[in-house]
Amino acid sequence: MKKLAIFALILLGASVSAQAGDEAKGAQLAAQCAACHGKDGNSTTPMWPKLAGQNAEYIVKQLMDFKVGAADKTKGRYEASMAPMAANLSEQDMQDLAAYYMAQETQMGAVKAEFLELGKKIYFQGDAERGVPACAACHGATGQGLNLAKYPSVSGQHPQYAIKQLKMFAAGERNNDEAAVMRDIAIRMSEQQIEAVANFMLGLH
Structure with a gap:
């Protein structure tokens, strides 16, 4: 019973954290992100990820990791384009941005027929x-992820971006995943599987 009570408190704390952001303030902050990620978080350039509909806890974690990486490239998550953007954000700024983007609707795409069969198999069966x-x-039947666990939504994400991230995980070039979960998975995947599942997620909802 005591363990259940502690677990409930942890979940409650996580829920409060996930709702701590101010969406209106986040919308103002997001203006500086629009050039790459789009006005509403639906980037039109495949190399930049869609943030619309992304889980707030995941966004906050990535921004925190980018901020750490901006100070020390060997830690957190370093991206040259994100380092100056995240460096001056406060934790509240991150929460506000996350609240705004999570409230936006992801623009979906259509899965190309050539990727449907294999992509579906890998996504649902492995x-x-x-x-x-x-x-x-981890990412759910509709690709929405799990907010409290900081598992990202992959629904509607640009295939090009997803492919790049999976390959970076496989090569160990991105290492801010908890317990190396994604690195351990991505390194086992063939290039064909990576391409297929990334394209499948574009239309997953």
Whole structure:
């Protein structure tokens, strides 16, 4: 019973954190992000991720990691384009931005027929022979992820961006995933599987 009570308090704290942002203030801050991520978080350039509909806790974590990386490239998550943007953000700024983007609607895309079969298989079933688990186990049947666990939404994400991130995880060039979960998965995937599942997620909802 005591463990259940502690777990409930943890969840309650996480819920409060996820709702701590001010959407209106986030909208004002997002103006400086629009050039790359779009006015409402739906970037039109495939190399920049869509943030619309993204889980708030995940956004906050990434911004915090970018801020750490801006101060020390060997820590957190370093991206040359994001370092100056995140460096001066306060934690409240991050919460506000996250609240704004999570409230926006993701613009979906259509899955190309050539990627549908394999992409669907990897996403929902994984590949037991390669030791690749189903993506749906963490990111959900509709790709919405899990906010409290900081698992990102992958629904409607640009395939080009998703492919780049999976390859970076596989190469160890991105290492801000908890317990190396994504690095361990991505390194087991073939390039064909990465391309297929990334394209499949574009239309997943």
